[in-house]
Amino acid sequence: xxxxxxxxxxxxxxxxxxxxxxxxxxxxxxxxxxxxxxxxxxxxxxxxxxxxxxxxxxxxxxxxxxxxxxxxxxxxxxxxxxxxxxxxxxxxxxxxxxxxxxxxxxxxxxxxxxxxxxxxxxxxxxxxxxxxxxxxxxxxxxxxxxxxxxxxxxxxxxxxxxxxxxxxxxxxxxxxxxxxxxxxxxxxxxxxxxxxxxxxxxxxxxxxxxxxxxxxxxxxxxxxxxxxxxxxxxxxxxxxxxxxxxxxxxxxxxxxxxxxxxxxxxxxxxxxxxxxxxxxxxxxxxxxxxxxxxxx
Amino acid sequence: xxxxxxxxxxxxxxxxxxxxxxxxxxxxxxxxxxxxxxxxxxxxxxxxxxxxxxxxxxxxxxxxxxxxxxxxxxxxxxxxxxxxxxxxxxxxxxxxxxxxxxxxxxxxxxxxxxxxxxxxxxxxxxxxxxxxxxxxxxxxxxxxxxxxxxxxxxxxxxxxxxxxxxxxxxxxxxxxxxxxxxxxxxxxxxxxxxxxxxxxxxxxxxxxxxxxxxxxxxxxxxxxxxxxxxxxxxxxxxxxxxxxxxxxxxxxxxxxxxxxxxxxxxxxxxxxxxxxxxxxxxxxxxxxxxxxxxxxxxxxxxxxxxxxxxxxxxxxxxxxxxxxxxxxxxxxxxxxxxxxxxxxxxxxxxxxxxxxxxxxxxxxxxxxxxxxxxxxxxxxxxxxxxxxxxxxxxxxxxxxxxxxxxxxxxxxxxxxxxxxxxxxxxxxxxxxxxxxxxxxxxxxxxxxxxxxxxxx
Numbered sequence: 001x002x003x004x005x006x007x008x009x010x011x012x013x014x015x016x017x018x019x020x021x022x023x024x025x026x027x028x029x030x031x032x033x034x035x036x037x038x039x040x041x042x043x044x045x046x047x048x049x050x051x052x053x054x055x056x057x058x059x060x061x062x063x064x065x066x067x068x069x070x071x072x073x074x075x076x077x078x079x080x081x082x083x084x085x086x087x088x089x090x091x092x093x094x095x096x097x098x099x100x101x102x103x104x105x106x107x108x109x110x111x112x113x114x115x116x117x118x119x120x121x122x123x124x125x126x127x128x129x130x131x132x133x134x135x136x137x138x139x140x141x142x143x144x145x146x147x148x149x150x151x152x153x154x155x156x157x158x159x160x161x162x163x164x165x166x167x168x169x170x171x172x173x174x175x176x177x178x179x180x181x182x183x184x185x186x187x188x189x190x191x192x193x194x195x196x197x198x199x200x201x202x203x204x205x206x207x208x209x210x211x212x213x214x215x216x217x218x219x220x221x222x223x224x225x226x227x228x229x230x231x232x233x234x235x236x237x238x239x240x241x242x243x244x245x246x247x248x249x250x251x252x253x254x255x256x257x258x259x260x261x262x263x264x265x266x267x268x269x270x271x272x273x274x275x276x277x278x279x280x281x282x283x284x285x286x287x288x289x290x291x292x293x294x295x296x
Numbered sequence: 297x298x299x300x301x302x303x304x305x306x307x308x309x310x311x312x313x314x315x316x317x318x319x320x321x322x323x324x325x326x327x328x329x330x331x332x333x334x335x336x337x338x339x340x341x342x343x344x345x346x347x348x349x350x351x352x353x354x355x356x357x358x359x360x361x362x363x364x365x366x367x368x369x370x371x372x373x374x375x376x377x378x379x380x381x382x383x384x385x386x387x388x389x390x391x392x393x394x395x396x397x398x399x400x401x402x403x404x405x406x407x408x409x410x411x412x413x414x415x416x417x418x419x420x421x422x423x424x425x426x427x428x429x430x431x432x433x434x435x436x437x438x439x440x441x442x443x444x445x446x447x448x449x450x451x452x453x454x455x456x457x458x459x460x461x462x463x464x465x466x467x468x469x470x471x472x473x474x475x476x477x478x479x480x481x482x483x484x485x486x487x488x489x490x491x492x493x494x495x496x497x498x499x500x501x502x503x504x505x506x507x508x509x510x511x512x513x514x515x516x517x518x519x520x521x522x523x524x525x526x527x528x529x530x531x532x533x534x535x536x537x538x539x540x541x542x543x544x545x546x547x548x549x550x551x552x553x554x555x556x557x558x559x560x561x562x563x564x565x566x567x568x569x570x571x572x573x574x575x576x577x578x579x580x581x582x583x584x585x586x587x588x589x590x591x592x593x594x595x596x597x598x599x600x601x602x603x604x605x606x607x608x609x610x611x612x613x614x615x616x617x618x619x620x621x622x623x624x625x626x627x628x629x630x631x632x633x634x635x636x637x638x639x640x641x642x643x644x645x646x647x648x649x650x651x652x653x654x655x656x657x658x659x660x661x662x663x664x665x666x667x668x669x670x671x672x673x674x675x676x677x678x679x680x681x682x683x684x685x686x687x688x689x690x691x692x693x694x695x696x697x698x699x700x701x702x703x704x705x706x707x708x709x710x711x712x713x714x715x716x717x718x719x720x721x722x723x724x725x726x727x728x729x730x731x732x733x734x735x736x737x738x739x740x741x742x743x744x745x746x747x748x749x750x751x752x
Contacts, residue, residue, distance in 0.1 A: 132517070132575065132585040151578050152730060238578065239525055243726035260715050 031274075038267035056268040065244060066269075072158060073227070073248040079162040080169070080226040085219055088174040092181040093203050097189055107175070114171035118164075118229060122236040125164045126151075151238055154245035161246055164233040169226055173218050180214025181207055212292045220284070224277070249273040352385040355413035355638060355646050358402065360394045361667075369666030377653050384646045395421055395632060402429065402637070413638035413647035417470060419460065419629060419706045426463040431635045432644055434471050434651075441645040442652070452655070452673045460705055461633040471655065472672040474631030474663075476599040477703055478522075478532045479695040480618055484611035486592040489514050496615040500536070503593060503618055504564060507573035510592045518573040520582040521565065522596040527721045528628055529595055530562075531707055535626035536619050537561040541707040549710050551717070551746040554739035561620065563735035566728050576729045597630055598696035601668035605692065614695035617702075625699060628706040631669055657682045670696045709746065717746045
């Protein structure tokens, strides 16, 4: 009996080993290395790394710029959550239970942009939304509206870049949410309809709780992935400008690392971002996860 | 409970991926910012292969010219050389992400003990390259391998052009190859509509005045000055008013752009943006706006000539970089020089032979036609084998070729602080042009910050 258990143990270890190795090489090792580098003053070229203790963190935390970037990051998260989490939910509900015709068309239409590279998308949007020569600007001029020069306007630039990112993220999130919403048994909805329950209540009291497992996944993926995706339009369109008004944590880390070659500060930034997001996740597990419904 | 812990692990992993993932995101971005092609030429065996008797010696030429930036011309030049030469075979290797990308690749290559023979080095990397890599200076190469033609450098190049490739220790690191300078392109159709002279402006004061007229008469923007992630055009604008970006005193280098002249020139630009006669927008958008006739004048590099000529749907012309009234023109050079990094004597000799071919009148002419760069050597412009006919047909090149005597080195801030200094100036540009600070405040603060970085 004992022997068999040991055998199983070995087999299990063997099976998990390949992914463990991959994780170690590509995730845990870089992570450890990032933490290590955050204590040094280095530029990736110099043969000697200078140990500076917590100086990089002090530099970071006393710099106003860090807080500006943090604020931008939160704004990005808020906007992306509305566009890529709230909207897909409502849309899925409409498509699954309220619409009768054309479901297939909408599904395809919404998903299509997800397969196109975000670089292409960014360039496309720079053209479409060009405040001077873009098609939208030219149409609006006839109505006496002049588009602001968004790529150089603090505040506005974040909205536009979020829009570009959403164009890519929306379709994928939408398909996932849709499958969750469609997983809610039709009979429950029918029963509610017979009882003359309003659509609003069906959505908030039946659909939302019953699809919350998918919902929470999309919620987190929107925050995590969304922030990574925003990187591309920032890099292509504004390079974090004007005056860091469109930079987020990820881009700022890249900027410090590969424009300024301040490896230590960049690593400290990285670690800070991670701590921040681990914190967010802990909060999420503590308060949100409890209410999630798992079918099986 | 078990399931829960698995989920926790998965989510934690997702966060970790995010924290460490910036590395991979960065990679995607670098590849995406450069055009899609990877190495243009096939990977060649490392330079340094022995050339047995009768066999061709193989050397590598590293460049950063993507297909839409003269890459085709590089290939043509190299294959023509290979066909006509019986003992050298050159392999051209494309490096994405411009001079910075090439520099990084070179570093990796040298770390493995290999080295290409001829490399393109951007002006901004002049000191960095000469401090970190081993190279043979062109005059040494000539003295060693080309004794018949000892005055090749002084005989064929203007002294101020050669000086561009002299590092801060005073040694000639390479020979200027790609040379660009800023010119003012203008839309003749819009000028006509606004009743302005067909000749184009010669001073910045005229540019300001013309822009006002254009705004009033046509409702279009008057001017767009390029805003990439460097301060090349800004340097031209300020230094043409008598300001100096940096001043060297002995070993000490000091930022000095916040002089009266520098502030006045910068404020003039900011004022134009404020009253709507100049456009403040990203480079791509700005060029689109000009090419579609929404902006009457644009101040950018001659290397964009081919692109502007093919995309502008109107009568376009170019004039010399404007000056401020009563001041002298001072413009920074853009582009690169060629350096020989071959290590063995045999390869160095081959590298020089190839380089000399690249600097021949015919090769230089082909390079200019394919790119828009100004030929760095004398005689190319006037020689019938060179660009005589091309320049006659292509009036726009004249704007750049006739101001070569005003070209100065592109300011690069020395030492480790260089990148940060550059960034401070970019941030300042955003602040001044958006009107959140005046040129006086912005430039003074930037100058103080940079001088603090430089240890002054």
